Amino acid sequence: MNGSCAAAAPEELLWGIGEFNAGEWFDCHETMEELWAGEQREVKYLYQGILQVAVALHHWREGNFRGALFLLGSAERLLGRVEPACQGVDTAALAADAGRLREALERLGPERMEALDPALIPRIRMAVIP
Secondary structure, eight states: OOSSTTSOOOHHHHHHHHHHHTTOHHHHHHHHHHHHTTOOSTHHHHHHHHHHHHHHHHHHHHTOHHHHHHHHHHHHHHHTTSOSEETTEEHHHHHHHHHHHHHHHHHHOTTTGGGOOGGGSOOOOBOOOO
């Protein structure tokens, strides 16, 4: 892998996506941290963005409203720093989904965050290349 968005997704990224989409957000965080740590190229923002959405969802599930909001906002910014499709991941969709989730949580507030519509929980999708 050359560390660029044009490269194919490494096996660890695909594994982390599987964990994310299965709701294993803490495990996804661990997997993505392995990829992100020490990465100096643009693709680090992809890895860190996925990591932060996963941790935000973990915080939401554990009732940490402030932690979830903070990380969703940070993840949106990180994912916006890479190509709309990076290593096969639809990063534009994930960033938009994180934004919708953050806005929904803001509307619900900490006292009603458990009432979040499950349809708003992001899933990582692979980009369709024309």
